[in-house]
Amino acid sequence: MLGKITAKDDFWNIKNLTRDDQLAGHRIPPQLMGIIPQNTAGFGDVEKAARVFVANELEPLQESLLELNQLVGEEIIRFRPYSLDDGGAAPLDPTK
Structure with missing residues (x-):
């Protein structure tokens, strides 16, 4: 039984480390990816x-x-200007 618990814990740790490596590689803040913080401090202002x-x-x-x-x-x-005020990116103007 002890071996199964250890294997489960190892898998959990490997999974979390892999997730963190992917976030670091893509340089995306975790709060923008919907990641739930593992501590009580949270991630800060999204x-x-x-x-x-x-x-x-x-x-x-x-x-x-x-x-x-x-x-x-x-x-x-062409890229739309990014804005947090209107819910994301502004629509593209097809006349420009």
């Missing part, structure tokens, strides 16, 4: 985490992808 994630991770990635427009000579990639 809005602040979202703003930092967008500024430090998402916008630089978008800027890199927008360079393809210059290489091709026309707009083939």
